[in-house]
Amino acid sequence: MSLPVTSMTPFRSTRLVLISVLFAASHSFPQFILPQIHPADVTCENGSGEYNYRFSTGTTVSVGPPRSEGFAQRVCDANLTWGSHNLNVASHAAQITIDVLGADLGFGKPVVAFQIDEAGERTHRTYPIYSLTKPPRLLHTLTGADSYIAEDAGLDGTVEIWTDDAATIDGFEGVPLKTWDSAPTVVLQFEKKQLVDVSPEFVSQFDAQIAQLRSRLDPVALAAFKNSNGVLSTNISVSEADLHRLMRTKIKVLEIVWAYLYSGRDAQAWSTLQQMWPAQDFNRIKTKISAVHQNGILRGVARPAGKRRRRHEARIYDTAASSSAATLYWNPEDGPAPMANSQSAFVQPISIRLLMPPPPEGVDFRPSRAAVELVIDSAGKVQLAKLLSGADPLFAVAAAHWHFVPAYYDGSPVACRFRTSVWGLK
16 A cells, blocks of 8 residues: 655745756656656555645535445545536546646646546556546547556657557557557647647657667577568467567567657658568558558647747746746756746646655655655646655655646646655654
8 A cells, every 4th residue: 555645844945946947868857758646646445545635716526426325435536526516537447547647748738637547457558638627628639548647758849649559569460458569659749630640759758669679689599580481470380489589579579679669750650561571471561551550549630730840948937035946947058047036926836645655664754844846847847856855765766646726827727846744754
């Protein structure tokens, strides 16, 4: 069981400054390999966990177990209420996570987005997005993925949804989803309320995954795979151990090809496939891969016209007491960081749920107040967590999974840096 962090009191700040920074290539938000939903991220699972929050629009977001005769059931519900009205989002689901609350995903209004796992199989989750207006309205629902994580990766107020094409590859070439190292990554964004594929913006992150996969390829095993029939049916005349090695090689080759294809580099995808796949099976597998790509989560999703968009400035509202801390987010080569007094219209982020993993067995930990510094993006996700004092170092690792209602400035969600005091373990 996870240990809740029950206290969150912002440090007293002497001033609020706006730090405007050039987003350097050395920064990499988020990590490319999509994090699986961590237990600390889940709002309600099998009837455990409860959250209620009344947004400034008057709409209340509620997630938790339904109750029967005073007893909580081992399932989870999600509801949106305003006045005497109620809108049921999910009933009797195994797992419900509030991914974002109060962020703007590109609809020009604050929204709440839920990640819902109906059966508890941790695959093929749905991602309904509702406005927080009165009355709330369903704006869009994403389906077919194993995970959805909305982040403001550039800290510039633009939120992307990092997801995958899990449902489409489940069973591809007879391989169940759990056998793949990872499903093809997809990065989506709403532009003028239209869903677009912005994966090509993140080529460097896709290349990092490709390099990792290539490093795991055994040249001898790859040569053996190229000499196979590609299908690897169980009636081929090889040992069970050799068949397993061939299958693992086949999976890695497919994942490399997908990384090129889903990042918008079709020519490199097919060139790589031709280099690594058995020649007699090339046309068959290319046709199947193309069908997966076109008919999966990207079906009906557009790509931005013209050249890839370039990120400009990251804007972080800083509530830290010391202005010298601004150097954390400013490249000295770019010159001094411009600052502007912004105290009057700023609203600090609000935690959705702060949980800590249990201490290791046999280790004696005691409760302790800890100071932590966080950079929270405009989607309410922690992009940087730094333990300042108190608690165990693992505390900062857990903090990286926390979700927040983002900070607001002049009525719009923004990225911010602030320090807070919480109870942890030491």
